[in-house]
Structures are given as structure tokens and as C-alpha cells.
Amino acid sequence: MTLAQVIGAVAAELRRARRWTQTDVAMRIGVSTRRYAKIERGEASPGVDTLARMADLFGFRIDDVLRLHREHVNARVDALVSDTDTPELRGLTATLVEASPEVIALVGSLVAILDPAADE
Incomplete structure (x- = not known):
């Protein structure tokens, strides 16, 4: 999942829990219903x-x-590492644990490009 997808999933779950419509939320946060639906x-x-x-x-x-x-x-x-366990990938995984959100987002995008089936 991309960061946008995570944000969208969290928002949808919280909106449904409150029994609000997308229009209700859009009006409260100051965006169009169409924009909020895309989010x-x-x-x-x-x-x-x-x-x-x-x-x-x-x-x-x-x-x-x-x-x-x-x-x-x-x-x-x-x-991915468990499928191709190498010292290089183990090192990358250890580095990612401490990475900034920006680096995590970049790596997530790269993984999605390299392994598009992972998002399905």
C-alpha cells in the first residue's frame, strides 16, 4: 500500500464508524466530495x-x-527478503527499520514498481 492508500483506508474506516457520508467529511474538512472520495x-x-x-x-x-x-x-x-535471503537484503531491512517516513515511502514506491503483484 502506498501512503495515500493507508491514509484513505484509515479515513474510510473512521468515517464509516461514525456513520458519516463522504460528503459530510468533505464539507467538514473543506474539500469537494469528489476530492475526498479520491483520497x-x-x-x-x-x-x-x-x-x-x-x-x-x-x-x-x-x-x-x-x-x-x-x-x-x-x-x-x-x-521479499525471505524469498531471496542475502546479507545485502538483510542489511537493507535493518536500515529500513530506522528510516524516515520519506525514505520508507520511496522504498515502498520502488517495491511497488519492482513487484506490482504485491499491491493486489
């Missing part, structure tokens, strides 16, 4: 201001969403 589907990333309004509305912390994304990427890297 929920992971087709668009919210801007920093929109993400902050979403976090306030739903009561989640942005770093928790980044942690979920990091865990997903680490799990995918671990799965």
Missing part, C-alpha cells in the same frame, strides 16, 4: 492542511498513520 480510494494524497484537518476531525495522529505505512512497507520488504 479515501488512495487515488490522491491530501495536502498537509487537509491531512491536519482530517486528523483533527477523526481524532487520529498523523505519526500513527505514518507508522502504519512503515509497518506495511517493512512487512513487504521482509517478505
